[in-house]
Every structure is written in structure tokens, then in C-alpha cells.
Amino acid sequence: MRSLGELERTTLEHLWNAPRPLTPTALREQLAVGEQRELALSTVMTVLSRLEKKGFVARDRTVRPATYAPFQAREEYIAEIMHDALGTAGDRTEALAHFVGRASTTETAALKQLLGL
Numbered sequence: 001m002r003s004l005g006e007l008e009r010t011t012l013e014h015l016w017n018a019p020r021p022l023t024p025t026a027l028r029e030q031l032a033v034g035e036q037r038e039l040a041l042s043t044v045m046t047v048l049s050r051l052e053k054k055g056f057v058a059r060d061r062t063v064r065p066a067t068y069a070p071f072q073a074r075e076e077y078i079a080e081i082m083h084d085a086l087g088t089a090g091d092r093t094e095a096l097a098h099f100v101g102r103a104s105t106t107e108t109a110a111l112k113q114l115l116g117l
Helices: 006-017 024-032 041-053 074-087 092-102 105-114
Strands: 057-060 067-070
Touching: 006 024, 006 041, 006 067, 024 041, 041 057, 041 067, 074 092
Parallel strands: none
Antiparallel strands: 057 067
């Protein structure tokens, strides 16, 4: 699984929550809300560049300034993490049993529906 630093995760969260792609400046303003210090625009651009190289965001260069959007939905990302984690289990069935054992009634019902049970 491609690893993310804290600022990369926070940036991705803001992009997922945005109704449209964001410019680095708009993202910088959003990241500053509730923070003790503002990030330099160059820092935000570096984080976006790293996320783009890792395949998490897509940059639209057809507009000026360029905008950034998540490459995949949050749910797709979480599913990828879950699949990767399951792949590291010595006993996949046992790992799934523990996962299902901790699932809520609603989550269990959703799993049954998805499995056609």
C-alpha cells in the first residue's frame, strides 16, 4: 500500500470533501482553517505533487491555475487498504472472521446483501 504522511492524508481528506476540484491556493486556505499556522503555498504544491506521483490525485492542466481532484473515491481507497491488509494475513479466513465478528448489525446486513445472502 502506498503510504501517506499526515499532511498528505489531511490534504486528501479536503479534496474528497470538496464539491469540485481545488486550486492549490483554495486548498491552502481550507487547510489553514483551525490550524495554528498557515502553510506556505509551495508546501501545499509539493504535497499535491507527491500525491499526484503516488496516484492519489489528478491535476487538470487545461485550466489556470491548475486544479486537483482525488483520483479515486474515498470508498475505493478504503477498499484498497482493506484488500492489501487482508493480503498480509497468514490465514485470510480467520482475518475475515475477526472482521465480521466486529461488524455492526447494519454492516453485517450490508455484507449479506452484497454477497447475495
